[in-house]
Amino acid sequence: MRPRTMRRLINLWPPLLFSGIHATSISDDFREVDVALQLRWYNRNYVGTQFGGSLFAMTDPWYMMMLLHNLGKDYFVWDKHATIDYIAPGRGKVTARFRLYDDVLHEIRQRTAFGEKYLPEFVVEIVDEEHKLVARVNRTLYVRRKPAVRVAVTTD
Numbered sequence: 001m002r003p004r005t006m007r008r009l010i011n012l013w014p015p016l017l018f019s020g021i022h023a024t025s026i027s028d029d030f031r032e033v034d035v036a037l038q039l040r041w042y043n044r045n046y047v048g049t050q051f052g053g054s055l056f057a058m059t060d061p062w063y064m065m066m067l068l069h070n071l072g073k074d075y076f077v078w079d080k081h082a083t084i085d086y087i088a089p090g091r092g093k094v095t096a097r098f099r100l101y102d103d104v105l106h107e108i109r110q111r112t113a114f115g116e117k118y119l120p121e122f123v124v125e126i127v128d129e130e131h132k133l134v135a136r137v138n139r140t141l142y143v144r145r146k147p148a149v150r151v152a153v154t155t156d
Helices: 003-010 052-057 062-071 102-112
Strands: 021-026 032-037 075-086 094-099 121-128 133-145
Touching: 003 021, 032 062, 052 075, 052 133, 062 075, 062 094, 062 102, 062 133, 102 133
Parallel strands: none
Antiparallel strands: 021 032, 032 094, 075 133, 094 121, 121 133
């Protein structure tokens, strides 16, 4: 699927749509994604700032999707674990940037070549319009090559 089509479709996906989360850009190689969350009446918390669950949700599908597109159909990729550290209240629009670099993809391929699982970790910073840190999310993914394409280990 083309990135532009993916962006349009994922922005209509109910968990993101009804939280006010929008992918603002997806690069042609699926290695860069930018996401925004505008403060609205329906995603405010009790004290009028960004609801923490919406901040957490805005980081959810991106690295899994990016890895699936870049590693291909020979891999299982799942979200495994995530934590969030709330730093400051989100009082307006917040954004998050997701980047996937060559060295990370190379390491994943190396560590999973013989069928081992690998749990890469990614840190996502959510910032406000003044680029001040609102929250930091640590995401751990599960990556493993599918059995049919694993490199055989030979012992001589």
